[in-house]
Amino acid sequence: MQVNADLHIHSKYSKATSPKMDIPTLASESMKKGIQLVASGDCLHPQWLSDIRTLKEENGVFRLKAGTNVKKGASFVLTTEIEDINQVHHLLIIPSISKAEELYEFMKPHSKDIDSNGRPNVRLEGYEIADAAISAGALIGPAHAFTPWTAMYAYHNSLKECYGERHKHIYFLELGLSADTSYADRIAELKCLTYLSNSDAHSPYVNKLAREFNRFEMEDISFDELKMAIIREKGRKPVLNVGMPPEEGKYNESACIRCFTHYTIRESVMKSWKCSCGGTIKKGVKDRVNELASFDEPQYPDHRPPYIHIIPLSEIIAKALGVGPNTKGVQSAWNALIDQYGSEVAVLIDADIKNSEVDARVISAILAFREGKIKVNPGGGGQYGSVELPGSVASKPQKMNKKNCDPQTSLCNFDE
Template sequence: MRFTADLHIHSRFSRATSRDLNLDQLWRWAQLKGIRVVGTGDCTHPGWLAELEQELVPAENGLLRLRREPPDGQVPDSCRAPVSFLLSGEISCIYRKGGRTRKVHCLVLLPDFEAAHRLNLALSRVGTLASDGRPILKLDAKDLLAMVLQASPRALLVPAHAWTPHFSIFGACSGFESLQECFEELAPEVHAIETGLSSDPAMNWRLSVLDGITLISNSDAHSASKLGREATLFDAELCYQGIYQAIVGGKGVAGTIEFFPEQGKYHADGHRCCGVRLSPEQTIAHGYRCPTCGGKLTVGVLHRVELLADRAAGARPEQAPPFWSVIPLIDLIGGALRVGSSSKKAETLYFELLERLGNEFHILLDASLNEIAARSTATLAAGIGRMRAGEVEIEPGYDGKFGTVSVSASEEDTT
C-alpha cells in the first residue's frame, strides 16, 4: 500500500511550539495535507504521553487512531481520509566525545506504549523529561541507541535533520564525519537518517558511506499547519512493522517530499547579524570569518556536504527512490495573489482550493494544471507548473534565516 507519513513533529509540550499542537488539530491537518500516518512527537514527555494513552486507541497493528474523532465540518469532504498515529519523539543528546562537545538530535520511533514507558524509565535516570517535549540530556547518542533497542528490538533511532550545523550528527559545529564515529559498534543498528529541510536526497547521494542508509524526510513541525512541509512516501504494509521493515530494508520507501533545500535556514554559509551569505568557496577564501565583522561564520549544510562527499554533484546510487521538491501551497498562493502567505486573502483561497480539488499534496504534485487554473487563477497554475519543473528563483537560507524559493509566472504560461 502506498501512503504518506510525517513521523517527526512536536507537541505543545515542546519549547517554541504552537498551542494548536494537539491530537485533534494534527488529525485535521494531516487530512488537509494528504498524510496517512503522523508521528505523535514528544512521547518522552509524561504529560503528553498520558494524553496520548487517554485519547488514542489501537488501529492498524502498532499504529493508533483517535478514540473520538472531531465532529463533521473540520475537514472538507474532498480531503477526508483515515489518519493513524505512530509513537515518536526527538531527544537532544549533548555530551563530550573525541575531545569535543557533541550535540546530536535523534528521532525515536516506538511500536507500543509499553516500549515508550520502558524507554522513558531509562531516560529519567539520566535527566528530567518533564521540562521539554524534546528533552535535553547529557547522554551519548550511542548510549541512547542502546536504550532504545532495550526498550524494544523493533524500535528505531534515526539521526534527525542530519546536516544542520548545531544539533545534528553531521553538523559543522559539533557533529561527526560518519555514523561509525558516532555510534561505534552499534552503527549497523542505524538504518536511516533524516535529510532535514536544508538538504535533499541528491546532496546525500554524494556520500558513498550513506549507500544502504535509507533517507527519510519529515516536517519537524512546530505548529499544525507546518505538517507535511517534508514527508516520506511508503510502499509497504500499513502498520508499524510495515514502516519498520521499509526503513530497515529501504525498498519500502518509495520516495520523499522535500523542501527545496535552499529554503532551509542553514543551507548556505553566512553571518546573519551582518547580513552576509557566502558560498563554500567564499567562506574558505575568507578563512571562515565574516568579511564584515571578522566574527566566526556559521558553516552551512552545502559546505558540510562538500567536505564529506566523495562523489560529484549529480551522482545517484542505483535503485535510489525519487524525490519531489515542493513549495508550500500557501506560499505559492501568496505569490500568485501578491499578498503575504498569512493574509486572509491567501488563506481563503487555500481552503477553497482544498475543498474544490482535494488535499495539498494532490494539488502540488498530481492535479491537472488546467483544473487548478479553472478553480483558482491561471497565475497560480503556472506557478505550480514551474515548481514541478524545478524552474524556481532562489535566495538560499543561512545562519538561521530561512531562504526564499519562489516562481515567476504569468497567465500566458498556461496557454
C-alpha cells in the same frame, strides 16, 4: 497501498512550539494536508504520553476514538527526538507505549529536563542511546543530519563515529530542510540508508506540518509495516521524498548568524569564521557536504526514490497573486483547491489541475514548481532562502517576513 507520512514533529510540550500542537488539531490538519500517518513527537514526555493513551491503539499506531469532534483524522506513530551529550539530535520511532515507558525509565537518570521538555537533553553518547533504542525494538537515526547546530555531521564525520558499532543498525537518515537526496548521495557511507524527509513542525497548520514528507509502499498502516518500509523489506519501501528546495533552508550556505552575509568556505576560513559585523559565520550544509563528499556528483543507488521539491500551497498562491500568505485571496484560492482535489498534497503533486477554475496565475505557479522552473536564492545563517517564480508567472515580489530575519540567538531557536 501508498501512505504519506511525516515522521518528525513536536508537541505543545516542546520549546518554541504552538499551544495548538494537540492531538485533535494534528489529526485534522494532517488530513487537510494529505498525510495519513504522522509522528506523535515527544512521546517520552509524561503528559504528552498520557494524552496519547486516550487514543485507540491498533498494531502500533494510534487513532482518535469514535465520537470525537474530528470525523476523520490521521494515524499517529510514536516518535521522539533526543539531544545527546554532544548536542547531536536523534530521531526514534517506537513500537508501543510500553517501549516508550521503558525508554523513559532508561533516559530519566541521565536527563534534567525529560519531564519538562518534549525534546529532552540526555547525557549519553549516541551509541548508548542507540543501544537503548535497538533493545526496545525502535528505529533510530540522525535527525536533520546536516544542520550545523545540532546534527550528526555537525560534530561527527561518519555514522560510526557517532554510533560506534551500532552504526550497522542505523537504517535511516533524516535529511533536514537544507539538504535533499542529491546532497546526501554524494556521501558513500549513506548509500544503503533510507532517507526521510520530515517537517520537524512546531506548528500544526499546513504551511508547517508536512512541508516535507515521505510516501511509502505499505500493506496497511501499522508500526511493523512502517518499519519494513524504512528497512525496505518484503516489497515495502519508500517511493517518494517530498520537500523544500534545499537552497531555501535556513542553513544551506555558510553565512553570518547576525547579519546573514553569505561567505564562501575559503572566505569563512580566512576570516576565522568571524563576520565583519562581529557575528559568527555558521558553516552551511552545502559546504559541509563538500567536505564529506566521496563523489563530485550524487551516485544514486537503485533503491533511492525520486525527490520532489515543493513549498506549502499557501506560499505558492501568495507568490502567484503577489499578496501576503495570510490574505483573504490566498485563503479563498486555497479552500477552492482543497474542496476540488481533497488535500494539499493532491494539489501540489498528484492531481491534474490544468483545468481548474482557480486563478490561472496560481495554476501556472504550481506547475512551475512541478516542472522545476523556479529560482531559489539560498538561505544561510538562520535565514530562510527565497523562491522566485518564472518571469511569465510571477506577480510583484514579496518581502521576506521579518521573523525570518531575526538573528539566531539560541540552539533552540530553529525550526529544522
